[in-house]
Amino acid sequence: MNKKLTNAANIHHEQKLHADSKALKPGEEDHYRIWQAQASPYSYKVMTFMNYKGIPYKKVIGNQMELAWTKKVAGQSIVPIMLAPDGQVMQDSTPIMIYLEQAFPDKKTVPDQTGLAFIMWLIEEFSDEYMPRLQMHTRWGNEQNRNTLSHRISRAITFGSTEMETADLAPILRQRQTGFDQHLGLEGEGVRASLDQQVKDLLAILEQHFLHYQFLLGYQPSIADFALYGPLKVHFYEDPYSNEIMETLAPRTCNWIQTISDLGDTRGCAGQTEFGDWIDFDNGLPESLQDLLAYIGKTYIPFAQNCAEACVKREKHYQAEIYGVNASFSAHQYRGWSFEELQLRYQALTGQDKEQVDSVLNQAQILPAMMSGGVLHNGLFDGFTPPFIKDGIPDARIRRLKEKEAQAKTED
The missing domain is CATH 3.40.30.10 (Glutaredoxin)
Structure with missing residues (x-):
């Protein structure tokens, strides 16, 4: 005490x-x-x-x-x-x-158009499962963020504590975080440089998209917006080192983050209350959204597909080549289950919905890889x-x- x-x-x-x-x-x-x-x-x-x-x-x-x-x-x-x-x-x-x-x-935060809803779930899955690799790279991959975030997290944990202060816990947290590198493929030759480029490429795609649309699927927020908002706001926008990257390379994305942050806030009428429509999927996807899917095809798909296969084989580790760089990852059962959920959503598509989705996924080179091994069952939540x-x-x-x-x- x-x-x-x-x-x-x-x-x-x-x-x-x-x-x-x-x-x-x-x-x-x-x-x-x-x-x-x-x-x-x-x-x-x-x-x-x-x-x-x-x-x-x-x-x-x-x-x-x-x-x-x-x-x-x-x-x-x-x-x-x-x-x-x-x-x-x-x-x-x-x-x-x-x-x-x-x-x-x-x-509503899920579009009525079945095909567009699948695109939403694909972006949501990428945001939840691949973005942690980028955010852990930026958060703990430089001295400024390491020092700041170890203290920020410790400040929250020690709120109301009579046992320890922020400065007592911060060094422990900082040391612990290095152990996560091996799980998220953050070790190896060329990995960090590749991840730096991936961050820049993602922000460039989003900047182009937000030049023409307020939200990811048009002029109304969807679950995809809230999913991608989480890591971009909490890690990239609020962490000091990566905030400079955001502000200098992605000002429109910063505006999008602020818009999402204000939703529902009645103080000063800050929160937006009137919205437009989602993109009409019957007319295809805009080029910027197609570029985002291509990015997901190069990053999330090999990452998750290989993870799901490793989980089925009960292997603890797996390799994946992303952006031309090979890295080693820990097989995560939840990630394997989540990928299966995405596969099942795809498998449920029929008729014109499937034809439309197939067209954009093939163009993004998400197919055939996403379904190459069939539906990979993971019994985590059976x-x-x-x-x-x-x-x-x-x-x-x-x-x-x-x-x-x-x-x-x-x-x-």
Whole structure:
């Protein structure tokens, strides 16, 4: 116990604020509660989506006092985690948004055109699964960001703590982050230079797109916007080193980030309330969006396809060539499952919808690679109902870990 912190009046005030944020007061019975973090792109993906749709919620800081609770209810220390008004535990940003889209149908975020909706899910998948490689490269790949972010994350974790201060935890977090390089293919000759170029190429594509459209699919935000907003806002726009890259190379993308940030904000009438239409997929995709798909074909597809195949083979690591540079990655079961979900969405397309999608995917060289091995089944969520979690077990991986823990205790 840190005596200086124990006797600090504002620390106790922070603890009260934190406790109040978790409680539903009279008049808040319909509110969701979201355990989130400032440095979590998935937290902001969900919250800006909820802001846009006008879904009531309360923010809870995922600090050190919540680590044991999140592991108890979700099987792991992770954000975002949500409690529904009826107390059900919800986790995983995409299934959460799918559920909320159905529960709150006003202000639709999924296009009616089936083919365009698939393009949306493809961009969403790229944003959730490949963007972490770019964002971890920029966040921890330079001294300025390493120093700043280790302290920013520590500041949130130690909110209301009488055990440690930000400066105590920051060096520990900074050292821990280096261990993630091997999992995301951030090691090897030419990798970092390739990733620098990938960042610049992505921003150039987005700049061209936002010259003609306000949002990714036209003049109305979709789930794809909220998904890509998360990493671009939380990592690229807010991290000091990469913010300079954003401001100098991608001013229109910065404007898009600000627009998404303001959605639902009634203060000063900041949040946009009138919107246009989505792109008419019957007329094809604009060149800038086709360029984004080609970029996804060069980055996400080999990354995810090889991961899914490795998961099926129960291999722990795999190789993928991206932008002409070969790198080694850890096989991630969730990523394999998520890729299967995308494959199943594609497999469900029929008739003209499939013909239209095939045309743009072949042009982007996403096909035939995306389906080259058929649908790659991953049993991670077999028998589970994401986003809802029961008894603290969200998926087969956590169930297996808990079974091993129980067996170890029995043997002791």
